[in-house]
Amino acid sequence: MGTAPFEAANLQKHGNAVFLINYPVDSTTEPAFSKEPEAVRNATLFAQRHAAEYNATASRTFLVGGSAGGQLAVITTEKLLPQGAVQGVVSLSGPLDVVSRAGEEIKAMRKALGCLFTACSEPFERQWSPVANITFCVPMLLFGSLTDRVPVEEQLAMVAAMRAAGCPVTLEVEPEGHAFAYRYRANPLIFAFTKGEGEASLRT
Numbered sequence: 001m002g003t004a005p006f007e008a009a010n011l012q013k014h015g016n017a018v019f020l021i022n023y024p025v026d027s028t029t030e031p032a033f034s035k036e037p038e039a040v041r042n043a044t045l046f047a048q049r050h051a052a053e054y055n056a057t058a059s060r061t062f063l064v065g066g067s068a069g070g071q072l073a074v075i076t077t078e079k080l081l082p083q084g085a086v087q088g089v090v091s092l093s094g095p096l097d098v099v100s101r102a103g104e105e106i107k108a109m110r111k112a113l114g115c116l117f118t119a120c121s122e123p124f125e126r127q128w129s130p131v132a133n134i135t136f137c138v139p140m141l142l143f144g145s146l147t148d149r150v151p152v153e154e155q156l157a158m159v160a161a162m163r164a165a166g167c168p169v170t171l172e173v174e175p176e177g178h179a180f181a182y183r184y185r186a187n188p189l190i191f192a193f194t195k196g197e198g199e200a201s202l203r204t
Helices: 004-013 035-049 068-079 098-103 107-112 122-127 152-164 179-194
Strands: 062-066 088-092 140-145 169-174
Touching (some): 035 068, 140 152, 152 169
Parallel strands (some): 088 140
């Protein structure tokens, strides 16, 4: 769970109903992918169906994730949820250019795609790469850092792809840290984003 309960409490303090999503992880012999985005989809639809029970508004749904969770939030919105189901996505240090990273033979990225013992095919990598799957617009708030183990170039590539598609996107580049490690700087922007405030921009 990591910092998830802490982040959930912060979002709740700012008027958000929060659902924490757990998703499968790899075993030593079986990859979790693509059960992970399916779990995110199913949890999102569950939360929307039961929104009234938790004092939530189904028509104001945002997915927020850090690191692998950031990638899952984006790709699930793009590929597995109906258009209009999500009003915004926040990704902190999410790997968004999977083709680039898997093509560089990064073991962790191949493993994340379920290719535990062999290289993934490029069509498969592209199928699950957020930067290559923008078919409709969902506003996005992206974060990266200059010292991140997920290169900030991936966030910049996503910004370029979003803007080419005419979609609203904001990128905040932090000086250091990974995902929720820079949450104290990111949180005010996240709170504003979930309230529908601010405008698309790029800040460093």
